Amino acid sequence: MVLTPEQIIAANKANLETLNSLTKNAFVGVEKLLELNLQVVKTVIHEHLEHIQATANVKDAQTLLSMQAQFLQPFAEKMTSYSRHLQNISNETQSAMRSTAQEEMRARSTNLKNLVSEISTTPPTSGEQMVGSIKQAIANANQVYEYSQQAIQQVIEISSQQRQTLKDTAFKVSEEFSKLTTKK
Template sequence: MLTPEQLIAAQKTQLNALFGLTSKAFEGVEKLVELNLQVARTALSEAAETAQTVLSIKDAQELMALQASLLQPSAEKAVAYSRHVYDITTATTSEFTKLAEAQVADAQDKFGSVVENATKNAPAGTENAVALVKSAVAAANNAYESMQKAVKQASEIVENNVNTVTTTALKTSQTARAPKRAAA
């Protein structure tokens, strides 16, 4: 049986975990807001600069050249922005995962202690039931660990794919710009 002190301690632990997760969520949102403000500030500055340049254009050929010169950096900026958002999201998710894993490990330890105490105090003749409970707990722990490994592997695959796509997009962007620079 759990004592009131044990229940209160468990509730305090859960509350601390909740506030820890909330804090990490706010940190992630803060970083996203900061990134978006930086992007908006930069976009506003570049829009003003582009407007000034447009006002000084004398013919259609200059306008076409300006338009072409604006497209390529935009693609690179979009890739860089997406990468920053992905990095912030990944870091926040990683923090959530660490806290969740710590909570699960703590719960497993406590549950293991409860099962151990129950098996020590089990009446004679219940050895088969005790063995069944221990086996079920071990199977549940193994299933959880397997799931954790699968999620980590999937996360690594996604990370590698994002890195590959980002690298490819940047190389394509730079390759597309290279002939224009050589021609200019």
């Protein structure tokens, strides 16, 4: 059995569609992550400005220290909430990508079964052509699997980097506030 140009084009088209779907899933995850981070930045800026305005009229150090402590108190809860949101985004993205990869693997499996069925009903012109056809089908399935795993790994890495960056920033801000409160 020889792969026709139409079959090769169809396989390549299926690969591109799968890659496109995986890429869209990854970008949806990145988009959600960006939206979350923008919301966090807006909230932090708003709360910080409110805090600055509230502390601007303070006349004694004790009141200022009390206000600083109240400002920092909900910080751990906010970090936990942010981490939960990151985890949800990561889980949703991984689930979508896994689903796409599974659908593609099912389609490839069906195609492989059809190919085997076709080979068994029509005698191949040569054993080499039959082996080449099977190798091509397996290579296509493996390629889709590798693409999906790479895309999932990229989303996980981006999520982890964003989470670590926020934690580092939060700890730096906390240290700066601690330094400010101990100086006054």
